[in-house]
Amino acid sequence: MKSENYILLVVNPIAGDNDKSSIITAVEYEVSQRDYKLKIYETTGDDDKNTIDSLIEEYNPSRIIVVGGDGTISLVAECVYEKEIILGIIPAGSANGMAVNFGIPETIKEQIAIALSDWTLKVDVLFINGRMCLHIADLGINAELVKNYESSGVRGKWGYFLQSIPTLINSESPFHFTIETAEGMVNESGVLLAIANANKFGTGATINPNGKINDGIFEILIFKHLDFIEIFKTINDKPDMSSDFVQVISTENAIIRSTKKIPFQIDGEFIGEIDEVKVSVAQEKLLVALPEKFCKHYTFQH
């Protein structure tokens, strides 16, 4: 193990379809101004988790900064889970839902300053059918959108939007769900069941305004019908949380069953069609460098 103070920079060269060299140069400069050494690792898409685990063993970094999309952030989150290694995020993917949710600003300069700062927060993570979820998973129409978007070949928010109209028209919704928690059993039909650790979709739409990222609970939201006016309001940050539009269950553990297999996504990655989901929360297990305002907000609420 190396004795110097290292930061590991994990770069996904294909994320978001854009060149990362100016970001790497800017990070190199900022790190050189501090008392750190930098080790850069470019992901290959093949066995990256094992390689990053070995680099952690070898370099003992105090911080890992990710330049990539939600998929790369999740990958590194698995590597630093329950460790005292700070995760820094420089969003460079196609949708960047986690960065939106963490209130990370748009400019690279600010993003680097935050990724290197001492403002950190320990956040909850969810485990859903054994997979880590930092942000939001869902069953139903949004997962169908993610699936159609991934297979469309059109990247970015525009591609996501283009897919939404045929998906909404062709969907087999409503779906029928049974939700089992320590509090009891709930039966409900809806077009979308979201499992939310946080409160925004990758598109920026607020679906869970009361969600807190470090409270040791998660929310299950069953949207009963997706009417276009309500979707529009939700995207504009004024969600209708009335009970005829959405039912909300807050809990620590749940088993969700559906009468038929339906599309399922975690953190923007389409997983498959399933009819049973087991969810639990692990409180404050991931140490993330976040904007000062965001950290203060959650520290004082907690």
Ligand SMILES: Nc1ncnc2c1ncn2[C@@H]1O[C@H](COP(=O)(O)OP(=O)(O)OP(=O)(O)O)[C@@H](O)[C@H]1O
């Ligand atoms: N060098 C590489 N070549 C090809 N694929 C790679 C490489 N490095 C990582 N990947 C793949 O990139 C994906 C993660 O991309 P990430 O989510 O970070 O960015 P993204 O642009 O938002 O992508 P997506 O739109 O697919 O979510 C993983 O599927 C991973 O296997």
